[in-house]
Amino acid sequence: RGGMGEPEIPFSKPDSLTRIYAVTSGKGGVGKSSVTANLAAAMAADGLKVGVVDADIYGFSIPRMLGVELPPTKVDDMIMPPVAKDVKVISIGMFTQDGRPVVWRGPMLHRALQQFLSDVFWGDLDVLLLDLPPGTGDIAISVAQMLPNSEILVVTTPQVAAAEVAQRAGIVAEQTNQRVVGVVENMSWLDQPDGTRVELFGSGGGEQVSAELAKGLGYEVPLLAQVPIEQVLREASDTGTPLVLREEDTPAKQALQSLARSL
Numbered sequence: 001r002g003g004m005g006e007p008e009i010p011f012s013k014p015d016s017l018t019r020i021y022a023v024t025s026g027k028g029g030v031g032k033s034s035v036t037a038n039l040a041a042a043m044a045a046d047g048l049k050v051g052v053v054d055a056d057i058y059g060f061s062i063p064r065m066l067g068v069e070l071p072p073t074k075v076d077d078m079i080m081p082p083v084a085k086d087v088k089v090i091s092i093g094m095f096t097q098d099g100r101p102v103v104w105r106g107p108m109l110h111r112a113l114q115q116f117l118s119d120v121f122w123g124d125l126d127v128l129l130l131d132l133p134p135g136t137g138d139i140a141i142s143v144a145q146m147l148p149n150s151e152i153l154v155v156t157t158p159q160v161a162a163a164e165v166a167q168r169a170g171i172v173a174e175q176t177n178q179r180v181v182g183v184v185e186n187m188s189w190l191d192q193p194d195g196t197r198v199e200l201f202g203s204g205g206g207e208q209v210s211a212e213l214a215k216g217l218g219y220e221v222p223l224l225a226q227v228p229i230e231q232v233l234r235e236a237s238d239t240g241t242p243l244v245l246r247e248e249d250t251p252a253k254q255a256l257q258s259l260a261r262s263l
């Protein structure tokens, strides 16, 4: 930061009031993007000014989940992000040609992220959410470098195998000096119509990640939410209106809403 030719990132200035959460997971498919999209929509619905950077190169799904309909535009040297559900959104997927896969190497990803943070007109945000690619790759390190004040939110499923890799993604914070705000356990259980509960992915993953990170990092890392499996959550994401904005009140919606208010 501040080196020759390094563009300035307003969010990283000491007087920035924007809270920054990087949402991470050990592996893909655990609901990291769903959590990010619902958090963003819930926070915006609560009146906060919210921006999302979708930096999940391989699985960019935020635009679909938030129902983004327009591409970004260019005004002078700034990129104007499209707004969906009152959330400003920029995604790596908006800069690929006809949905072709991204085959960028580390340095290009770093540059793209830098542009997202310095050349996009975000205005004054209360909250910036970053949807990171799963794992402990280049982007997580770039985010830590560019946004040293960002905090990490770890998403896992209850499954032991998922929890172990999620732990690793969280423990990166020790090396990057970022704070881990907490853990979200997603797909915690499925409530069936007959009233029985099935723990499809086992149980305890969230607690495990929370306890292990606390041990590794030396401070409390709370399990902030347990979000059950709900078909309506998936459908809501597929149709571009996150569950937290839908009318029906469900346990997953309540969990995501109170998560948004706890941050």
Ligand code: ADP
Residues within 6 Å of the ligand: 025, 027, 028, 029, 030, 031, 032, 033, 034, 035, 059, 061, 186, 187, 227, 228, 229, 230, 231, 233, 234, 235, 237, 238, 252
């Ligand atoms: P990730 O970002 O970790 O790869 P996604 O958020 O894309 O994961 O979720 C993967 C798939 O699972 C999506 O189709 C999403 O709608 C679905 N999904 C995520 N969480 C839940 C849940 N709690 N209940 C039902 N479906 C879910």
